[in-house]
Amino acid sequence: MRRAIDGGCGAMLAHISAYLDGELDAAECSTIERHCRTCPRCAAVVDGLRRTIGLCRNAGKAPLPDPVRRRARQSIRRLLAAEAIPRKADGATARRSRRRRGRRGGRS
Amino acid sequence: MTKTRNAHLSPKAGDEQGVEYARLVRKAARGDRVAMEELLLRAQEAAFRFSFLVCGHTQDAEDVMQDALLKTYRYVGRIREPEAFRTWLYRTVRNACLMKRRRRVDEPAHMVSIEQGMPTGDGGYAAVDLEDPAKAPDEAAMNAWLGERLRAALRVLPPSYRIIVFLREMEGLSTREVARVTGISEANVKTRLHRARGILREQLEGA
Numbered sequence: 409m410r411r412a413i414d415g416g417c418g419a420m421l422a423h424i425s426a427y428l429d430g431e432l433d434a435a436e437c438s439t440i441e442r443h444c445r446t447c448p449r450c451a452a453v454v455d456g457l458r459r460t461i462g463l464c465r466n467a468g469k470a471p472l473p474d475p476v477r478r479r480a481r482q483s484i485r486r487l488l489a490a491e492a493i494p495r496k497a498d499g500a501t502a503r504r505s506r507r508r509r510g511r512r513g514g515r516s
Numbered sequence: 517m518t519k520t521r522n523a524h525l526s527p528k529a530g531d532e533q534g535v536e537y538a539r540l541v542r543k544a545a546r547g548d549r550v551a552m553e554e555l556l557l558r559a560q561e562a563a564f565r566f567s568f569l570v571c572g573h574t575q576d577a578e579d580v581m582q583d584a585l586l587k588t589y590r591y592v593g594r595i596r597e598p599e600a601f602r603t604w605l606y607r608t609v610r611n612a613c614l615m616k617r618r619r620r621v622d623e624p625a626h627m628v629s630i631e632q633g634m635p636t637g638d639g640g641y642a643a644v645d646l647e648d649p650a651k652a653p654d655e656a657a658m659n660a661w662l663g664e665r666l667r668a669a670l671r672v673l674p675p676s677y678r679i680i681v682f683l684r685e686m687e688g689l690s691t692r693e694v695a696r697v698t699g700i701s702e703a704n705v706k707t708r709l710h711r712a713r714g715i716l717r718e719q720l721e722g723a
Contacts, residue, residue, distance in 0.1 A: 425710040453717070460717045461685060467666055468686030472561050473657030479578070480560040483585055484553055491589075 417443075420450050428457060533688050537605075538598035545592050552592065559588040562687065563609045568658070569670060569686070570679045571613045583612040606683060606697045669719035677712035684709055 420443050426432050427440050444451040471477070537558070543551035563584035567577040587608050595601065659667070670678055683694045684705070691709075695702045 425706065425713060456717045456721050457713055460713060460720055463663075463666055463720065464681060464685035464716070465688075467662055468565075468688065470661055472564060473661050475657060476564055476577075477557070477561070480557055480564070480581060480585075483560065483582060484556045487556070487585060487589060488549070488553070 417447060417450055420444075420447075421453065424454060424457060428454070428461060531688075531690075534599065534602055534690075534693075537601050541592060541595055541598040541601045545595060545598075552589075555592065556585055556588055559584045559605055562605055563612070565686070566606070566609045566682065567613055569662075570610075570675065570682050571617070572671075574658070576613065576616045579616060580609060580612045584609055602689065603693050603696045606687070606689070606693075610679070610697060665720060669716050672719050673712055673715055677708050677715070680705055680708045681712045681716065 420440055423432065423436065423440065427437060432440070440454075444454055472480075537555075540551045540555040540558075544555050560581040563581045564577045567580045568574050584605070588605065591604065670681070673681065679698060680694060683689045683697055684691070689697070691702050691705050694705045698705070700708075
């Protein structure tokens with residue numbers, strides 16, 4: 409079980425990630441928020457971390473540069489085309505076999 | 517005490533991404549070509565981001581992307597747990613990056629394991645430099661994509677922290693998924709993430 413946050417700067421900073429990730433209960437959140445209202449230094453840390461996390465998350469959402477995406481799409485097309493050839497060949501072989509069987513059946 | 521989900525940050529898209537991946541995997545496994553193409557594109561993009569941001573090797577990225585492409589294509593046909601696809605993908609990409617590094621016999625001395633970083637005299641670990649951006653292909657596009665400040669800040673992080681930031685913050689994996697990909701405990705993931713966020717904040721805000 410997590411120890412209660414005593415309200416000091418040290419304890420506050422130790423729990424800051426859990427706070428920002430929404431992992432603390434309502435009472436623990438209130439303790440942190442109360443502390444930040446009276447401690448500009450800790451409030452600045454919380455705000456700074458929020459901006460940092462936001463920046464990382466936005467970077468993760470950004471689409472890759474066009475040349476990278478183009479190369480990726482080309483690789484996919486090449487792979488799927490290469491995989492399609494044996495399947496088509498298999499289909500052609502099966503059709504030939506069916507025709508042969510049909511001819512044999514007609515003669516008998 | 518009852519835990520609450522407090523909206524101190526905007527909700528992450530990670531959970532939604534996991535659901536979307538699972539949906540694509542199911543459709544691709546049933547032979548849906550459009551879903552397969554989308555899945556393969558995403559796998560390659562994840563491979564590129566990992567290679568570039570965690571390992572710092574854009575020159576390896578094409579090979580790692582190709583590896584992700586082929587393995588995803590083969591894996592989709594025999595997947596049993598579509599929900600576990602994302603974890604499998606990042607573990608595969610991570611292993612491909614590590615293997616790529618091991619294969620390099622002429623590797624410069626500053627390239628070390630992404631899990632360790634460079635040992636320092638005081639028993640700690642220092643950051644490993646990412647690849648010189650000047651030598652990287654599509655440099656202007658990559659800078660525009662990630663932002664010079666964030667890229668520089670990530671470069672300062674020890675690799676074992678960088679991978680956590682990448683998976684958790686940028687790719688939106690849960691703590692449990694990150695633990696599965698990296699092979700460390702969830703508590704350790706949280707500790708590293710907490711420290712990494714502090715370092716990044718200092719770098720970005722000059723605190």
